[in-house]
Amino acid sequence: MSLEEAHARWQESTSALGERSAYKRVWDRQAGEFDVASLAVGGFMGEETLDQRAQGTIATLRKTIGLHGEDVVLEIGCGIARVGKPLSRLCLHWFGADISGGMLGHAAKRLKDCPNTTLVELATVGLQEFPGDAFDVVYCTVVFMHLFEWDRYRYVEEAMRVLRPGGRAYFDNFPLDSEHGWQVFSQGAMYPLANRPAHLSMSSSREELLAYMTRAGFAEVVIHDLPNGLIAATGRKPDE
C-alpha cells in the first residue's frame, strides 16, 4: 500500500470527535489493515522505520527510568507493539495491553518470534485485567494525546496499583511549548469544526502530568523535557 493510499484509508477509518471516549471502537476501526494501523499509531510505516523509532523510545526509557534484564514490563496502549518488539529482548517479560483487539492482532503477528511477550486486550479504560504489585516497569508512550484527561489519570492510578513497590512508571505526551508540540496542535486546529476526528491529538502540560503522578501517590516524580519535543513524567512506587 502506498503512503497516499494508507493516508486515504486512514481518513476513511476515523471516527467523529464525539466518539472519542469509545476508545475500543475508534481504534478497532483504524486497525483494519496493518499499514493503516501502523500509520494511525505512529504516523509512519515500514518495519525498519518502526524499529528505528522504537529504539528512540527505548533510549528515552533507559535514560529516564532505566531498563534491566530482570524487569517485568507492562506497556499501556502498546498498539502494534512498535516498542514492545525490540524492548522484549531487553527484559525478562514484556506485557502489552491495548484496548483495541484489532491492533493486538497486528502486534501478535509482529511478536511471533518473541516468546517472552504477552498481549492483553483491555475491556475498558484501566488495567483491571492485571493483578496488583506485579510489574517492575509500567510505561505509556504516545497514548495520552488520544485520551481525555480523566482517562489519562485512570491509567496513572492503575499503574500505581499494578507496579510492585519500588517499580518505575513513565508517561509522556506533547506539550504546547515545544516546536513539535505546537506543530501537532496546529495540524489539529486545521480540521474543520465538524470533521474533527476522535483520535485528534491533545496536549498535556507539565503541571497536569505532575498532578497525576503526585495524586496517584508516586514518589521521586520528575518531569522530563525530551529531545523529541515531548514531555514525560516518571516516578517510583514507594516501598512498603
Next chain:
Amino acid sequence: MSAAGGDPVERAATLQAELDAVKRREASFRAKMVHEFLERGERNTYMHTLREERAALVKRGQEASSDLEVLTRKLEASSQRAEAAQSEIERIKASFWWRIARMFVPAPAPVRAPRAVTIPPAEGGAFTYYFHTSPFRIYRGGTFTLRGWAWPEAGGAITAIRANLDGRLFAGRLGREEPEVIARYGPQPANPKPGFEVSFETLPGRHMLAIEAQVAGAEWRTIMCTSIWCEPGSP
C-alpha cells in the same frame, strides 16, 4: 549463599551474581503470577475473544463435517439406487426377449463384478464418539490417519480399535489423552484416555470404511461405517 573466599572483589562479585539470580527468580515468579491471573480471569477480553473464535472455528469444522456426512449418505443412497438399476438391467438382459433383441445389436462389453468384501464390517454399536480428522472427505494421499475419541454408551472399556476397509484390517492405537473431552463429559472410568488413532491405506477408487472397536476384549462393534472415495493426486 556461598560468598566464601579471601578476595573482597571476588566476594562482592559472587554476592552480586547471587543477588541478580534472586531478582530474576522473583521477577519470573511475578510474570508467572500475571499469566495465572490472566488465564484464570474472565476479565481478559483478548483471551476470551480468542477462546470464542476457537470455539466458533471448531463449531464450523463440525458443521462442515456434518454437511459432508449428509452428502456422503446421499451419494451412498444414489449409488445403491444405481446398483439396483444395474441389477434390473442385468435381469432384463437375461430375459428371453432381450436375447431375441440382442441378435440385432452388437454385444456389449462384459460388466466387471464388484469386488468381494472379505471381512464384512462388525455389527454396529452405540458409541459416543467424535473424529478430529473427519472421514468424510475425498482421500488424496496414499494413507490416512483418523484421530478421534469414543466410548460405548452402555459402558465397558474399548480394548482395541481398527479400521476395516473393504475387509482389510488396520490396527489402531488407543490411549490418547483427551483432556477437553473429559472436562466436558466428565471422567470416563472405563476409558480414562478415550482418544485413538488409526492409519489405513487409501487405494484409488470407492471403498467401504468401518471404524471398529473391541469392547471389553470380546466382540467387535462398528463405531461408524461409510463409503469413501480415494482419488490420489487429484487437486
